[in-house]
Amino acid sequence: MPNSSDAIPLRQFGRHNVRISAIGFGGHHLGDAPDEPAAVRLVRQAVDGGVTFFDNCWEYHRGKTEAWMGAGLEGVRDRVFLMTKVCTHGRDKALALRMLDESLHRLRTDHLDLWQIHGVCFENDPALFIRKGGAAEALEQAKKQGKVRFVGFTGHKDPSIHLKMLATGFPFDSVQMPLNPFDANFHSFEQEVLPELNRRGIAALGMKPICGHGTPVQKGVLTGEEALRYAMSLPVAATITGIDKPEALRQALKVAQGFVPLEPSAMQALRDRCRQYAADGRFELYKLSLQFDNPEARLAHGFPLDMQQVEVREMLRMTENSGHPYPPTQ
């Protein structure tokens, strides 16, 4: 399976003359590392292994993952392409810019390579994003100020919401979405969104290659390696995978170093194997439940909180909710 080199392939970031590693270090799982030194070691080992793309988000573990990643990237910041996300969830530009400054501070840097709108999951999010005074204006301003190089958005809910975001006409550089062999047959981002991004020259970023928490792997439907290979073989700039411990990093590096995409027949075989489970979405709870919707999003939209969610428990401990409700739209 390895190609002639055992480096992680670098791929072009959309229409820009920038290259990023085919695998991205998922920031959320970093918060599950036992402590900061362990997290710092994971980040360093990933950089040494050839990972150049690092994902994060203002609201992950209430800021902890940004802080840990910032510590891990100390001294190697210039070698990586650093992304984090802003969590306005329909709220206004001023809040977005405040979050940006917090993210930069935690990440110990003066600029982001990529800043994305986080969790575009509700049907009215695109309208709230593009409204006057909405987060779209923050993306533009941050770019102008030189605090961010590129901008994008992410969401895990429904292809139609992604298409609505694209229909706002905002000049996104990247779009992130769940891509895995279950998605291929169910509310499919692969079928409905991915071709559109490639047509527009927008960098496609895949996530949830093993469906978030890896349930189908635990149930024996496919292996983690198979799932990651599938996602990386799609026409994406990078596949973001969660790294919470050395074994996870080792597995990701093993697949990514010297990566050769799967043949179309092998891709189809994986889709076919997963089709039966895809039919009711049982392994894609992020599309059908609130499980992966972060509390900032639920609060802003008036949805009930999930008391079992790590951020909710941390929020209750810290009680530093910054949200104020978005205004009604016409």
Next chain:
Amino acid sequence: MLGATDLAASGQSGAEIPRRPLGRTGLEVSALGIGGYHLGSANSDAEATQIVNEALDAGVNFFDNAWEYHQGLSEERLGRALRGRRDRAVVMTKVCTHGRHRNIAMRQLEESLTRLQTDHLDVWQIHEVIYENDPDLIFAPNGAAEALLEARRQGKVRFLGFTGHKDPSIHLKMLSHNFPFDTVQMPLNCLDATFRSFESNVLPEVNRRGMAALGMKSLGGSGELVSEGAVVVTMGLRYAMSLPVAVTISGIDSLSVLHQNLAVARGFQPFSAVEMQAIRDACRSGASDGHMELFKTTKKYDGDLGREMHGFPSSAELPV
């Protein structure tokens, strides 16, 4: 929030609750129906009995239920309450195969009949068609669709239908099989009108086919439309009842709720088209992310049995 005063001016005390044709079945049903789930939530058997009897006395004749509500308690309560008055009621219950074999459906039918203390159902519906592969499973060989036809042949049920609260596209998939459904139940309320809308996408098709439309979740399932300030009770219920449906099924777990809803139903006058549009427009912003229609956007209203059959975590493992 729209006021309760002018737009929501509702029924007249002393007047009759209107009856409407139940599709092409020849039956006539009251515009307000009693929801079975909440009958099981009532504080006592005695209160449940009184709800059913007062409703009958007021002219309500449509009673909803399901095999899985409160592990059978809802059906038992309705059966007890209707003793001696069964013939005055149109009794509906639902079968809960959730994709399984017709034999399970037939077994559930016998249990429902026993609990309901009757030898036949007026309407038997497939419950909770909410997963995208449910239509495929229901119409597969030996699926629930075959059980519906067999039960009708045996004379144990008169009319057939299905229900679900998730997505109009799943209802339309069910209809695309051209099965002779007599009834189709769906959530209908003033927020649904502008969000994943059954009112826009399913209701016209059901009426075009001459089937009876049964509305439910007129206030969001647990009164979310009221507690979140979208509408007052009378207006929300009246909106749902003003749609082209045979009956609006309303969850009633106490006598005070019954009295409140009967007051809307007695001498019911539908809103005008202009008033309906004004309510839809006033609710549009609140409807636009579905946070008051949690049955569409979360797992909150999806039953544990259905989740289990579809490999989803239970409500304890995957809370709202």
